[in-house]
Every structure is written in structure tokens, then in C-alpha cells.
Amino acid sequence: MxxxxxxxxxxxxxxxxxxxxxxxxxxxxxxxxxxxxxxxxxxxxxxxxxxxxxxxxxxxxxxxxxxxxxxxxxxxxxxxxQFRELDLLLTIALKDDPEKIAATFNHYNTIPHLISVQEACEMEPLLNKEAIAGALTVRNGHVSxxxxxxxxxxxxxxxxxxxxxxxxxxxxxxxxxxxxxxxxxxxxxxxxxxxxxxxxxxxxxxxxxxxxxxxxxxxxxIYFTHAEMLEIPPTDLQLHTNVMPAVQERFQCEATTSTAEFEQMWDEPGHEFVPFSLDAGAIQFNNGCIRIGQISRVLTDPHAKIDPVQSEVAMRSEIGKILPALEHLTATWHHCLIAYSAxxxxxxxxxxxxxxxxxxxxxxxxxxxxxxxxxxxxxxxxxxxxxxxxxxxxxxxx
Missing domain, CATH: 3.50.50.60 (FAD/NAD(P)-binding domain)
Structure with a gap:
């Protein structure tokens, strides 16, 4: 043996x-x-x-x-x-003050640069200039x-x-x-x-x-979220940057739900501690496919059933506000579990x-x-x- x-x-x-x-x-x-x-x-x-x-x-x-x-x-x-480096655009919502959002990034090792709506749209022509108050930009690494x-x-x-x-x-x-x-x-x-x-x-x-x-x-x-995204097959449409919201709700959900007070409940199926979050972002890979999303749900049952129709509608609606050209492209809904710690x-x-x-x-x-x-x-x-x-x-x- x-x-x-x-x-x-x-x-x-x-x-x-x-x-x-x-x-x-x-x-x-x-x-x-x-x-x-x-x-x-x-x-x-x-x-x-x-x-x-x-x-x-x-x-x-x-x-x-x-x-x-x-x-x-x-x-x-x-x-x-397929390692490469590309520009990341962190979009700032219309309701937010760009200077205040920029200040929340001051503790990072490399502080993203605050740019105007016009500058953001020059970097990423697919952006809807009416949907953002500005953006932050910094270089990212990326692989397949x-x-x-x-x-x-x-x-x-x-x-x-x-x-x-x-x-x-x-x-x-x-x-x-x-x-x-x-x-x-x-x-x-x-x-x-x-x-x-x-x-x-x-x-x-x-x-x-x-x-x-x-x-x-x-x-x-160790904990997990149910993550959902849409994958657009290879397309001639070209994203010049990686686009993500400057304020990402997913991380706040993770911090809130990994405290000791929830520990026992994590071992009981059927709990949803907080409403789902939706962080509208998009990235295009070398082969031309685009992944957009993502929805994060904190459900204690790893096998919980999720309605892909409602999720797809929500993700398309949110990404359509920022990147209108992506909203109606053919895409496939996917779901997986993402691990995180306390x-x-x-x-x-x-x-x-x-x-x-x-x-x-x-x-x-x-x-x-x-x-x-x-x-x-x-x-x-x-x-x-x-x-x-x-x-x-x-x-x-x-």
C-alpha cells in the first residue's frame, strides 16, 4: 500500500x-x-x-x-x-465626495491618484461620465x-x-x-x-x-461568501483598464460576519447575517473574455440555492450604469465560494x-x-x- x-x-x-x-x-x-x-x-x-x-x-x-x-x-x-500590468480605475459614486473617498486610501503603501471624470474617461472610453464623480487610479498586476x-x-x-x-x-x-x-x-x-x-x-x-x-x-x-459573476465570451469590445468601485462592500461584509459572536451560527445552515453586496467591476482577459460582477452573499449553508435570474438582472443593471456597453452582451452566470478569515x-x-x-x-x-x-x-x-x-x-x- x-x-x-x-x-x-x-x-x-x-x-x-x-x-x-x-x-x-x-x-x-x-x-x-x-x-x-x-x-x-x-x-x-x-x-x-x-x-x-x-x-x-x-x-x-x-x-x-x-x-x-x-x-x-x-x-x-x-x-x-499571462502576467501583465495594467491600470486600475476605482470609480467614485456620484453620491460620494471624491476628496473624502481619496483620503480613505492614504494608509495604503502606494496611494492611488485622484483623477477627474474627464481623465477617467480618457483612460477608459467605455466609462459613463454621467455615472461617476471621479476615480482613483493605480497600476495593478494581473494573470490568467x-x-x-x-x-x-x-x-x-x-x-x-x-x-x-x-x-x-x-x-x-x-x-x-x-x-x-x-x-x-x-x-x-x-x-x-x-x-x-x-x-x-x-x-x-x-x-x-x-x-x-x-x-x-x-x-x-475560516468562513466563506457565495460569490456570483457574469462571464462574457471573447469579444471585440475592448476595456483599456480594470474597473472596480472605490468603495467595495464585500470587505465590510467579511469583517462584520467573522466576529466571535457569529461563530456558533456559522455551523448552523440557513443563516444570512447581512444583505448581499454588489460591487460592480469588470476585467478583460488576454483572450478577450470579460468577467463582471460581483455579488457576495454571506450564507452559512455552502450548498444554498441562489436564483441566477435575479442576480444577473442586478449585476447587469449596476454594471450598465458604469459601463453601458457591457450591460446587454451575452454572458453566463457563475457561482462559487470564496474563503476568508477573521x-x-x-x-x-x-x-x-x-x-x-x-x-x-x-x-x-x-x-x-x-x-x-x-x-x-x-x-x-x-x-x-x-x-x-x-x-x-x-x-x-x-
Whole structure:
């Protein structure tokens, strides 16, 4: 019976990057992914790299490492990530005072530049000048989420890593009914019809991580929103910038709903803590497709049913105010879960009181933070001291 050094659960950007970095260290690694084609938050991501938005020494260091990493990552992985830099426009609503909105960005490492309506429309001719009071602009990094994840996965298999398409249904534990839970050890995972054994398991399952871990009796302070977006197939219409609202409600929803007072309710299906938020933004990828959205719903049931018709109407209406040319283009509605934590930083490392299991999830900016942190995680596993990985440990919430 084959046993691996590591089993990685989840084949999105987090799982693919962690698998690659662990395999680079010489570990035998099995990556398990439920779907044969990319789905979930990785597939429907904007894949923006907001280097400018750091507010602490820790996030500033990670953003700088990410920027350096992406400049050489395609060469290292031998496949293009479609890395590029482009202008971001943060639109300011008519009801808001541009100077006051600009002041809220003064604590960022790179302060976006306040520009007039006319200047914004010169940068992005598709903007509706009657719908905004101004805008902020700054340079962003950007990659293709599909290309980047595929690049990591292919590089992983070239190193001898194995990928299997299978749904993980449970964890293999040592001990018996008399063994205290904190003396148990995770020694593998169950999939439909199979058991895989490993010295360590790392959960990289994004928004479903909390639900999965709860199903096997493990509590973590990780949460999720139901995110919705529309994808327009490749079009000749050209966006010159990435457009997002300057005031994004999603982050306020996350901060409000990850406090200790809601913790017990998170494990009960059927709760919706706050009304849904809609942040009207749009980004065009190299192949010409455009993703617009997004709606964020804080629903405690990961399998909650959502009416795509009403959501599409709402998203089209809001994006139509800012970018009228996009409102009526053919598009497909998509839905996924997005993970977040109680302090807007990811959870990385061993799960408290349970040997053999780790987590690598909860990223607010996954395509920026995952490459440097996956590398740091693998270095930490082989004994390198890393104060950043220690700071991101799930133990901080115990």
C-alpha cells in the first residue's frame, strides 16, 4: 500500500502551488481534486495582483515578493501565467465626495491618484461620465487564473507529483473511541471507493474548507461568501483598464460576519447575517473574455440555492450604469465560494490539537499571496524558520 509524504486536498491555485513547492523539496505528493476541469473561486477569479494595497509591513513584504516571483514564474514553471500590468480605475459614486473617498486610501503603501471624470474617461472610453464623480487610479498586476494554475499543476507532475480526480469524503485517523481527540493523528484521506495514506494532509479547499473540516469534527475560524459573476465570451469590445468601485462592500461584509459572536451560527445552515453586496467591476482577459460582477452573499449553508435570474438582472443593471456597453452582451452566470478569515489574513499551518493535518486557505488576494506563501510554507516544513508563516498559523485564533 503506497503512502505519501503529503496529500493535498483541492486543485485550485492554492493546492496546485503548495503541491509544486512541496514536490520541489523532494516530498512525495498526491494532489486530490474533485473536478476534472477547473471550477470554484480559482476558475472565476479576477486574478488581480494589488501590489499597491498593502497596509502593514507583513502584507507589503508579501506583495513585493509576489511581484518579484511573477516576473520569473512563467520561466520557472515553463508555462506562461499571462502576467501583465495594467491600470486600475476605482470609480467614485456620484453620491460620494471624491476628496473624502481619496483620503480613505492614504494608509495604503502606494496611494492611488485622484483623477477627474474627464481623465477617467480618457483612460477608459467605455466609462459613463454621467455615472461617476471621479476615480482613483493605480497600476495593478494581473494573470490568467486558469493558465497560472495549469502551469503549477504541470510543473508539479514533471517533478513526479501525482494528481487524481476524486472527491475527498473523510479523514483517516489513528486511535480508537477511547483516545482523546488531541491525541489522534490524521494518517490519510478517504475518497469514494479508495483510501489514501500520508504522513501529512493539507486542506486547500477554499470556501468549502470549513464545511469539510466540520464534517470530520475539526473546528477552524475560516468562513466563506457565495460569490456570483457574469462571464462574457471573447469579444471585440475592448476595456483599456480594470474597473472596480472605490468603495467595495464585500470587505465590510467579511469583517462584520467573522466576529466571535457569529461563530456558533456559522455551523448552523440557513443563516444570512447581512444583505448581499454588489460591487460592480469588470476585467478583460488576454483572450478577450470579460468577467463582471460581483455579488457576495454571506450564507452559512455552502450548498444554498441562489436564483441566477435575479442576480444577473442586478449585476447587469449596476454594471450598465458604469459601463453601458457591457450591460446587454451575452454572458453566463457563475457561482462559487470564496474563503476568508477573521483578520483578513490566510490560515496557514498545522491545525491546533490535531496532528498530521494542515490548512492553506482563507486568502483575500490569492493570486498575489499564494506564490510567495506556498514557497515559504514548503521551506518552513523542511525546517527553515519563518516568522511570517508563524504569524499566519491557525493557532492565532485559539
Amino acid at each position: 503506497k503512502s505519501y509524504d503529503w496529500i493535498v486536498v483541492g486543485g485550485g491555485i492554492t493546492g496546485a502551488a503548495v503541491s509544486y513547492e512541496l514536490a520541489k523539496k523532494g516530498f512525495t505528493v498526491l494532489l486530490l481534486e474533485k473536478y476534472p476541469t477547473l471550477k470554484g473561486a480559482t476558475r472565476y477569479s479576477y486574478a488581480i495582483l494589488p501590489y499597491w494595497s498593502s497596509t502593514t509591513d507583513l502584507t507589503n513584504q508579501l506583495f513585493q515578493e509576489a511581484k518579484e516571483r511573477y516576473h520569473c514564474l512563467s520561466e520557472e514553471l515553463e508555462t506562461s501565467t 487564473p486558469e493558465a497560472t494554475t495549469l502551469a503549477y499543476s504541470q510543473a508539479f507532475t514533471r517533478l513526479g507529483g501525482q494528481i487524481e480526480i476524486a472527491e475527498v469524503t473523510g479523514l483517516v485517523k489513528t486511535g480508537d473511541n477511547a483516545t482523546p481527540r488531541y491525541h489522534e493523528r490524521i494518517t490519510g484521506v478517504y475518497t469514494t471507493g479508495k483510501t489514501h495514506h500520508a504522513a501529512n494532509v493539507v486542506i486547500c479547499a477554499g470556501g468549502i474548507s470549513r464545511h469539510f473540516l466540520k464534517s470530520v469534527g475539526i473546528h477552524t475560524r 483578520d483578513n489574513l490566510p490560515l496557514i499551518g498545522a491545525i491546533p490539537n490535531q496532528e498530521g493535518i494542515h490548512i492553506f486557505s482563507g486568502f483575500s488576494s490569492p493570486f498575489a499571496f499564494v506564490p510567495p506563501l506556498a514557497k515559504r510554507f514548503a521551506n518552513y516544513i523542511v525546517g527553515e524558520n519563518d516568522e511570517i508563516i508563524k504569524q499566519l498559523s491557525p493557532h492565532r485564533f485559539v
